[in-house]
Amino acid sequence: MEFCQIQLNYLDWNFQDAKGKVELLKEWKLPVWVMEPLRGGRLAKLTDDQEAKLLALRPEEKIPAWAFRFLQTIPEVTVVLSGMSDFSQLTENLHTFETEEPLKEQETEALLKIADGLLGGTLPCTACHYCVSHCSQGLEIPKLIALYNEHCFTGGGFLAPMALSAEPQEKQPGACVGCRSCEAVCPQGIKISEAMADFAEKLKG
Ligand code: SF4
Ligand code: SF4
Structure with a gap:
């Protein structure tokens, strides 16, 4: 295998254990190709409150770009595949990827906290396997x-x-x-x- 393509975004980092998959691929020295970076568009629009928290940290950054910056924080990621439905999304994404601006620790924490909020209604199974x-x-x-x-x-x-x-x-x-x-x-x-x-x-x- 020359690379591995997985569903990876900040929502699935813990939810679908994308973090564990990235760690495994790192161990196998396989580059990561990303699909669903915006979770089918779900991460392109947040609530006003969530967006305000992110804007306070990076006033110039658009909300979809936060999901891409999260991926830029993961060194194993070499390709990001994102579906776009119009020309403005294309130009916005090209603009984002003109620069590498990985998230700082505090910014990643804020984003993962938002992911927790988005997953509020799901069952908190930790996959401990006791059951x-x-x-x-x-x-x-x-x-x-x-x-x-x-x-x-x-x-x-x-x-x-x-x-x-x-x-x-x-x-x-x-x-x-x-x-x-x-x-x-x-x-x-x-x-x-x-x-x-x-x-x-x-x-x-
Ligand atoms: S006991 Fe089973 S259901 Fe409960 S957290 Fe562990 S794996 Fe999940
Ligand atoms: S069969 Fe019993 S032990 Fe198995 S999942 Fe259902 S309730 Fe739990």
Whole structure:
């Protein structure tokens, strides 16, 4: 392999463990090509309050540019692929990439705090795996919760159904029998059985 293309942006840094993927690719000495730098345009527009926080740090920087500056902070990134729908977006992005202006520590912290705010409604699973050995159905709970979070955040995107289409029925959220033995050991107090039931229902469309 000469490079690896992954979904990478400041929202997915922790949410979809893009950070862990970058660390692995660094270990393998593979350059990172980025897709979804703006998360389907979600990071191009923030709330007034969030935008004000960023403007206070860099008054000249446009909001979409913050996502690109975040990527400029990661040395392993060599290519950024961003979809653009009009000429003004193209000129704005060219302007951003005319200079390398990686984020300072304080700026990265502010951006990751905004990411936390955007993910407010998702389940706080840390993928500790404590629950997995307690599941009589052998479900890969943290993986299912990560997909559930993705599915809820995107309001029912294609990623979770696509990922689950490769899994047998007995590994799907619908295989959960609601015994709740996983919940007894979850340090985050996540109502896993409810999430699985809701996920199964959402997947029916
Ligand atoms: S509630 Fe569902 S996910 Fe949790 S242990 Fe029981 S079958 Fe497994
Ligand atoms: S125990 Fe809770 S936090 Fe840990 S992996 Fe399972 S659901 Fe996630």
